[in-house]
Amino acid sequence: MSLDRARPLLLPLALTLAFELWARLTHLQSDSLAPPSAILAALAAALADLSIPIATRDTLFAAFAGLAIGSAIGLSLGIAFGISRPLDRLMEVTVEAIRPIPSIALLPIALIALGFGYRMEIVIVAFACVWPMLILTRSAVRSIEPRLMEMSRALRLSAPQRIAKIVIPAALPRIFVAFRLSAGIALIVAVTVEIAINPIGLGAGIMLAQQALRADLMLAYLLWIGVIGYALNILLIAAQRRLFGRAALAGDNP
Amino acid sequence: MSIVAMLDEARAARRQKTLIAFNAATLRLGGKTIIENLDLEVRPGEFLCIVGASGCGKTTALRLAAGLYRPTSGAVTFDGEPITEPRREVAIVFQDYGKALLPWRTAAGNISLALEASRVPARERGARIEALLRKVGLPGHADKYPSEMSGGMQQRLQIARCLAQEPTTLLMDEPFGALDAMTRQGLQDEVLSLTHASQTTVIFVTHDLDEAIYLGDRVVGLLPHPGRIGIELDVDLPRPRDQLATREHPEFLRLRRQLFDFIKATEH
Numbered sequence: 001m002s003l004d005r006a007r008p009l010l011l012p013l014a015l016t017l018a019f020e021l022w023a024r025l026t027h028l029q030s031d032s033l034a035p036p037s038a039i040l041a042a043l044a045a046a047l048a049d050l051s052i053p054i055a056t057r058d059t060l061f062a063a064f065a066g067l068a069i070g071s072a073i074g075l076s077l078g079i080a081f082g083i084s085r086p087l088d089r090l091m092e093v094t095v096e097a098i099r100p101i102p103s104i105a106l107l108p109i110a111l112i113a114l115g116f117g118y119r120m121e122i123v124i125v126a127f128a129c130v131w132p133m134l135i136l137t138r139s140a141v142r143s144i145e146p147r148l149m150e151m152s153r154a155l156r157l158s159a160p161q162r163i164a165k166i167v168i169p170a171a172l173p174r175i176f177v178a179f180r181l182s183a184g185i186a187l188i189v190a191v192t193v194e195i196a197i198n199p200i201g202l203g204a205g206i207m208l209a210q211q212a213l214r215a216d217l218m219l220a221y222l223l224w225i226g227v228i229g230y231a232l233n234i235l236l237i238a239a240q241r242r243l244f245g246r247a248a249l250a251g252d253n254p
Numbered sequence: 255m256s257i258v259a260m261l262d263e264a265r266a267a268r269r270q271k272t273l274i275a276f277n278a279a280t281l282r283l284g285g286k287t288i289i290e291n292l293d294l295e296v297r298p299g300e301f302l303c304i305v306g307a308s309g310c311g312k313t314t315a316l317r318l319a320a321g322l323y324r325p326t327s328g329a330v331t332f333d334g335e336p337i338t339e340p341r342r343e344v345a346i347v348f349q350d351y352g353k354a355l356l357p358w359r360t361a362a363g364n365i366s367l368a369l370e371a372s373r374v375p376a377r378e379r380g381a382r383i384e385a386l387l388r389k390v391g392l393p394g395h396a397d398k399y400p401s402e403m404s405g406g407m408q409q410r411l412q413i414a415r416c417l418a419q420e421p422t423t424l425l426m427d428e429p430f431g432a433l434d435a436m437t438r439q440g441l442q443d444e445v446l447s448l449t450h451a452s453q454t455t456v457i458f459v460t461h462d463l464d465e466a467i468y469l470g471d472r473v474v475g476l477l478p479h480p481g482r483i484g485i486e487l488d489v490d491l492p493r494p495r496d497q498l499a500t501r502e503h504p505e506f507l508r509l510r511r512q513l514f515d516f517i518k519a520t521e522h
């Protein structure tokens with residue numbers, strides 16, 4: 001049992017050890033690589049002097065704020081477009097024209113309009129999070145059993161009641177999958193914006209380490225971002241399982 | 255007596271005799287005439303059964319009466335007013351109970367939905383839900399989810415939700431079509447006693463001719479393509495009906511024969 005669970009870890013562990021050995025034997029001197037032991041030491045130091053915890057706070061704040069705003073917009077639009085075919089057709093071209101714009105391409109405009117800092121980053125993250133939420137919510141709402149909608153008409157539920165009591169609960173498992181997807185995107189986009197230009201958060205931390213020619217610290221940041229992303233996903237999967245049971249996870253990977 | 259008063263009285267008398275009326279109702283959907291010139295009057299308190307071959311427009315006729323469709327021409331009226339949208343005093347029981355119940359709500363929660371729609375205050379709901387569950391023979395199942403209930407129980411639950419609307423009229427679309435014979439007979443008698451006690455008007459669609467005669471005061475047979483009335487039979491069988499005695503009654507057998515011949519003829 002415990003051996004079974006440990007097995008997937010064997011390969012990465014072996015590779016890390018091999019790399020460590022190789023780095024030591026060749027007395028590795030590099031601006032882009034560092035032995036695992038040095039990376040871990042740099043990580044510990046950056047955690048201890050609070051530079052990584054502060055950067056994490058900044059990145060997560062921007063990512064979650066953008067995620068909240070973008071998801072709310074995507075959810076509302078997705079529900080509206082899913083319920084109303086005419087509205088969906090009216091907006092289709094607009095949506096399909098805006099959606100392919102890479103969120104990072106908004107950076108120059110956002111920078112001029114909002115300057116450096118959280119606000120600009122939040123706007124770009126929000127833009128990126130709107131689309132998966134909109135597309136998946138719309139299709140989830142469309143696939144709601146038509147009989148349920150007919151029943152809600154027959155019971156004379158008001159439009160807000162219909163959305164709150166039928167549409168959202170029926171689409172919720174799939175909406176949550178969209179939220180999980182958006183959360184991953186939010187983290188990626190936030191770090192990207194920080195690497196590109198914004199002088200806050202984990203992305204800026206990587207850039208500083210690079211400019212200081214600290215390969216160990218740079219890789220320590222990378223490792224840490226990986227840990228954060230992994231933890232976030234684990235957390236959301238656990239939440240999903242708790243909220244909707246295992247059945248909800250079955251239709252996860254189409 | 256003035257003319258106006260006489261006219262009023264005549265109108266009142268007519269209204270008493272007809273609750274739901276199809277007046278030359280025609281419905282076209284997607285370029286196809288599904289119902290044509292349907293004339294049908296349902297009296298208050300009457301139990302009307304509609305039979306007919308598959309695809310002849312039974313469900314569509316029921317949807318017109320429910321206000322889920324509007325006629326392309328002609329009129330469908332309730333108590334003299336055109337039906338433009340679903341009405342609170344008209345409840346509809348769907349055949350596919352599995353799809354018409356909310357799987358994420360318990361039995362109590364599903365009944366509650368109808369009370370929430372009527373804006374019944376939360377503190378009054380509990381007692382009413384309990385009474386309704388008892389009424390349809392599901393006491394003690396309040397906390398079960400539809401997926402934990404048998405088909406018969408789920409259909410009872412749907413009926414309870416409809417009764418929560420306190421309807422004067424029940425529209426039932428092959429409600430027992432998916433149930434086994436024993437469950438079906440039990441539910442037939444329950445629906446009869448539930449609706450008889452409250453003088454509820456019922457339009458009951460079924461493809462089971464025996465069921466139609468057993469339940470109905472009147473049976474209407476529809477002809478297909480487009481849907482229109484082909485036969486109308488008054489059922490003069492004593493009430494309360496009895497699963498054995500009624501079905502052996504000579505009149506029952508005569509009506510059954512007549513209806514059977516009609517359906518057979520429409521199938522060719």
Ligand SMILES: Nc1ncnc2c1ncn2[C@@H]1O[C@H](COP(=O)(O)OP(=O)(O)OP(=O)(O)O)[C@@H](O)[C@H]1O
Nearest residue numbers: 283284286288307308309310311312313314315461
């Ligand atoms: N929305 C629609 N658009 C076009 N045609 C429809 C629509 N709904 C039903 N029809 C057609 O109308 C006819 C009558 O359908 P309806 O469902 O009323 O029949 P039914 O008598 O209830 O049949 P069954 O016994 O199989 O339930 C069918 O031929 C069907 O294909």
Ligand SMILES: [Mg+2]
Nearest residue numbers: 312313314427
């Ligand atoms: Mg039908």
